[in-house]
Amino acid sequence: MPNDPAADFSPRPAPADRVGTDDSSPESQSLDEPIPESDLSLGTRTTNRFRAALCIYSLLAILAWFTLDGVVREATLVFLGGIAFKSWLAVLRARQG
Numbered sequence: 001m002p003n004d005p006a007a008d009f010s011p012r013p014a015p016a017d018r019v020g021t022d023d024s025s026p027e028s029q030s031l032d033e034p035i036p037e038s039d040l041s042l043g044t045r046t047t048n049r050f051r052a053a054l055c056i057y058s059l060l061a062i063l064a065w066f067t068l069d070g071v072v073r074e075a076t077l078v079f080l081g082g083i084a085f086k087s088w089l090a091v092l093r094a095r096q097g
Contacts, residue, residue, distance in 0.1 A: 050091050057084045 057080050064076040 046091065046094065050087060053087050054084060057087075 061080045
């Protein structure tokens with residue numbers, strides 16, 4: 001069928017001039033090269049992920065505060081606080097090595 005929509009999503013082979021030219025592949029990296037210091041330390045990626053997690057926990061806490069009542073609200077806030085505390089401890093443990 002010439003108008004088959006599934007034919008548009010079929011896998012296509014890579015062009016011959018692009019095969020094996022991926023510079024990020026492990027085979028293209030030398031084992032003798034030192035690893036950059038920025039890759040060894042807990043850098044901005046971990047910090048950004050931790051900040052994003054805290055923002056999400058805060059957003060969930062705000063939503064829980066305005067939408068839930070009574071014991072369910074308190075339990076949800078304690079649960080979210082515990083997750084935030086556990087995340088903070090994990091970041092501290094990772095920084096210490």
